[in-house]
Amino acid sequence: MSYDRYVAICKPLHYGTLLGSRACVHMAAAAWATGFLYSLLHTANTFSLPLCKGNALDQFFCEIPQILKLSCSHSYLRELGLIVFNLLVVFGCFVFIVVSYVQILRAVLRIPSEQGRHKAFSTCLPHLAVVSLFLSTAIFAHLKPSSTSSPSTDVVVSVLYSLVPAAVNPLIYSMRNQELKDALWKLISYNFLKY
Incomplete structure (x- = not known):
C-alpha cells in the first residue's frame, strides 16, 4: 500500500507502468511466500515441541507464546531463529514504509496549492x-x-x-x-x- 501511495504521488505519470498487473502479481507473490514461509517455520517448530503441561490453551486460537507455555523443553534456539526471521521481515517492511512515506512527505510539501x-x-x-x-x-x-x-x-x-x-x-x-x-x-x- 505504501508503494502504491508512493508511485501515485511521487510518480503519477508512471503509475500504469510501475504498478501494472505484473508488478502487482510479484508483490502479492512475495507477500504470500513470506507469509507461507513464516507459517511453515512456526508450524514445524510447534509440532516438534514436547507438551508436558497438557494440550489445552486458554485462548480461542493458537498463539505461539501460549503453546510455548505448555512445552516442557527449552526451545530457545529454535524460537530465537524464528524471532530473528520475524524481526528481519518486520524491520524490512517498516523501513520500506518509512522510506516511502518520507519520499511522499517531501513530494507533498513541494505541492504549491x-x-x-x-x-x-x-x-x-x-x-x-x-x-x-x-x-x-x-x-x-x-x-x-x-x-x-x-x-x-x-x-x-x-x-x-x-x-x-x-x-x-x-x-x-x-x-x-x-x-x-x-x-x-x-x-x-x-x-x-x-x-
Missing part, C-alpha cells in the same frame, strides 16, 4: 492509521511483560491486534467518501436530537 497537499495527505492518512493501529496493538501483545500477563488479558490483547485493525480498516478507508460522511453525520445528529 493547499488543496493539492490536502488531497495527497488524505490518501495517505488512512493507510498510516491502519498500519499504526495494527503495529501498536501487535507490539503491545508481544512485548508486554509476562509477569503482568493473565489469560483474560492475553485473550483481550489477541482480539485487539487480530480483529480490530481488520474491522476498522474498511471504516477508515470509507470515511474518505463524502457521501458516507454525510450519511454518518445525519445518523449521529438524528440519534443525538432524538434523545
Whole structure:
C-alpha cells in the first residue's frame, strides 16, 4: 500500500507502468511466500515441541507464546531463529514504509496549492492509521511483560491486534467518501436530537 501511495504521488505519470498487473502479481507473490514461509517455520517448530503441561490453551486460537507455555523443553534456539526471521521481515517492511512515506512527505510539501497537499495527505492518512493501529496493538501483545500477563488479558490483547485493525480498516478507508460522511453525520445528529 505504501508503494502504491508512493508511485501515485511521487510518480503519477508512471503509475500504469510501475504498478501494472505484473508488478502487482510479484508483490502479492512475495507477500504470500513470506507469509507461507513464516507459517511453515512456526508450524514445524510447534509440532516438534514436547507438551508436558497438557494440550489445552486458554485462548480461542493458537498463539505461539501460549503453546510455548505448555512445552516442557527449552526451545530457545529454535524460537530465537524464528524471532530473528520475524524481526528481519518486520524491520524490512517498516523501513520500506518509512522510506516511502518520507519520499511522499517531501513530494507533498513541494505541492504549491493547499488543496493539492490536502488531497495527497488524505490518501495517505488512512493507510498510516491502519498500519499504526495494527503495529501498536501487535507490539503491545508481544512485548508486554509476562509477569503482568493473565489469560483474560492475553485473550483481550489477541482480539485487539487480530480483529480490530481488520474491522476498522474498511471504516477508515470509507470515511474518505463524502457521501458516507454525510450519511454518518445525519445518523449521529438524528440519534443525538432524538434523545
